[in-house]
Amino acid sequence: MSFGRTLKVAWEGLTLNKVRSVLTMLGVIIGVAAVIVMLAVSSGAEAEIADQINALGPNLVMVMPSFSRGGLGGGQGGPPGLSYDDIEAIAHDVTGINGVAAEQTTIQTVSGGGTTLESISIVGTTAGLPEVREYAVAEGRFLSEEDNARTNRVAVLGYSVAQELFADQSPVGQKIKIGSTQFTVIGVMKEKGVVGTTDYDGRVYIPITVLFKKYTSSRLGGDKVRLAYVSAESKDTMDSVMSQLTTLLSQRHDVDPAAPDFNLMTQDSIIDTAASTTETFRDLLAWVAAVSLLVGGIGIMNIMLVSVTERTREIGLRQALGARPRDVQLQFLLEAVTLSLAGGLVGVLLGVGGSRLFNAVGSMRTELVPASIPLAFVAAAAVGIFFGYYPATKAAQLDPIEALRRE
């Protein structure tokens, strides 16, 4: 029998028992949908991380203490980290940069204009923050180097903090209390919103030196910055900036540049590290999906075996009428493959729809991996062939006389 006709016979065989066919497909449907959704979820997570890191600002080099050397409380000169002087030195000595921003945060109660706000993030920082973060001042001015050098008690308000404390009044020149210390407001930032997990507008910015002095304990390393951002002028100056940083900080910390007590990271290197984490996660999900496909395949094999037993007489008759063993084999193999491919198709639709839905309801960011669709089909076909082969071969090997005699 021709392939086309055998396919038709196989199709008719499946439509005889629609409910069973659909239930059999379910395993493959779930498996394929799972593959597509899981790949979409993990690539969405990857993209999310990349976006968050890139949202920190352009062409950043991050300077962090190295915990492998010295560790907390160990090493030379107390806990690792960068001092304010280190930041100053970077700002003055390294060429090809837009600015340096260090950040250290504490949570305090803020009051002013007759209003009190609980649990506000107080960010101690340096003059470079607006350039590094592409975050501009709306009114007044930002913290200067002098403010840090002189530990001036001045504060710049995030947009919504300013709104809540002073409403329509101009906050510049007003007094506020952060904890028990009084500050003078010198500026208000433009509205920036939430980037990643950071709500820029809900923060108050003060000189980092003031933060060290007033709110953190130097014995616990409270006068050291754990993270500083250096913004290079462009991608091309990144390498030069990094080697200048290595030289400068090694010198200042009196360590071997080959084994420094700090790490330099770029956004790309962080994204790569994050990607390798999500890859592990994705591999795990892929295995889960593969197992569910396997279970789907076993379901197909099970039903095909039942079907061969049920239709033994039909097989005997077809053989008596001239069906060769290979005709019978192809018929049942095509039934299995049709089941698995149809399951694959529905699974792809469900998977694509599901991924879109996750995105739409905003519960999870997903990004469809285009290759996952042909991959799912190939996997479904392979499952059909692999698990259909045994029942089909069994059918083909039936003895026509015995098969006809079977009730």
Added chain:
Amino acid sequence: MTRLSIETTELTKVYGTGEAAVHALRSVALQIQRGEFVAVMGPSGSGKSTLMNIIGCLDRPTSGSYVLDGEDVSQLSKDMLADVRNRQIGFVFQSYNLLPRMSAAKNVMLPLLYSRNGHLSDRECYERAIAVLESVGLGDRVHHRPSELSGGQQQRVAIARALANYPSIILADEPTGNLDSASGEEIMELLGQLHKQGTTIVMVTHDFKSAEHAERIIHLLDGRIVSDELNGAESVREKSR
């Protein structure tokens, strides 16, 4: 081409081995001419179905040779046997063996779909099925399913199916076994017509009345041919009374 349709020599079929061996056929020598109508009779277990299965190329003999239309088919491969069944043989079974979910026309089309030479288009297959159904008097039942037909009608669909590929031989194992005598008689008349048109027919029956339609009656006993006589001999009629 030889005038012989079927020729077996020393045809033997043994099921099982050793103590449990069953000799279903013992050195059966049988010659059937083209166009003959032969009835095979004999008690249960005498080997009638076994003989029909071998003649029908559904089974192979343990030893001996079987020449069908001049070709020795006793040792052909499974695929070649399937092809012989498809082209040269039409089966009619006691229990009809129609596929229940398919219309009469679709059932009749089945052997055409497995045909490997003279490939017909779907349309031609369908038209052929209709024509054959009309020739057995079921032109108005083409789209009926087996469950919507009487036993006699079902058996006529089965005969139409056996005829679809214009085989040279019709093999019928107790074709009237499941039918009442009136329907059985209709079937026998249909087979008689086919015989007149020149088809070779070999039929197993327990019913002497059915056997009367045949030209020649062969009796099997314990795997051997014990009598082989032309019909019209009074002896057959007397036995039935």
